[in-house]
Amino acid sequence: MSAETPTPDAPKKRKLWLVPVVALLIGSVGAGAVTQSATLRQTLGVSALVASDSTAAAKPAEFGQFTELDGIVVNPRGTDGRRYLMIKVGIEAKDAKTLTRIDELRPAAVDAIIELMSAQSVEVLSDITKREALKDAVLTQFNEMLGKDGPVTRVYFTQYVLQ
Numbered sequence: 001m002s003a004e005t006p007t008p009d010a011p012k013k014r015k016l017w018l019v020p021v022v023a024l025l026i027g028s029v030g031a032g033a034v035t036q037s038a039t040l041r042q043t044l045g046v047s048a049l050v051a052s053d054s055t056a057a058a059k060p061a062e063f064g065q066f067t068e069l070d071g072i073v074v075n076p077r078g079t080d081g082r083r084y085l086m087i088k089v090g091i092e093a094k095d096a097k098t099l100t101r102i103d104e105l106r107p108a109a110v111d112a113i114i115e116l117m118s119a120q121s122v123e124v125l126s127d128i129t130k131r132e133a134l135k136d137a138v139l140t141q142f143n144e145m146l147g148k149d150g151p152v153t154r155v156y157f158t159q160y161v162l163q
């Protein structure tokens with residue numbers, strides 16, 4: 001037999017080196033996935049959500065009554081009408097009479113939202129970290145408008161499209 005002719009044991013020896021390489025690759029990918037998963041969970045605050053889920057099971061979230069103001073289109077400050085924000089605002093209150101009063105004041109409520117949002121720049125409106133501050137500002141506007149007929153407990157942006 002010549003030296004170039006493989007023996008029956010040769011293919012087995014060649015395949016054996018693949019086992020540690022494949023195991024190393026699988027281990028690296030698995031470790032990376034665990035590390036990235038932990039980082040992603042920390043970034044998104046999922047660990048806090050998981051912790052709150054266990055307490056949520058003990059006490060379910062309580063919501064009030066809802067209404068929605070829709071059809072609101074605003075040109076942000078400094079855009080000369082070339083950009084717009086289309087928004088729907090969900091309103092939550094503990095008492096149905098508060099929502100009835102909001103419905104009665106609908107033109108003033110929509111105007112308050114238009115005034116507030118049109119005073120904002122595109123940079124502010126497109127920054128997701130500013131959304132809570134915008135909701136708080138809308139909530140404050142509504143509660144000032146309602147006076148003793150309030151309060152509105154929460155405001156939601158149920159549609160938020162910036163073009």
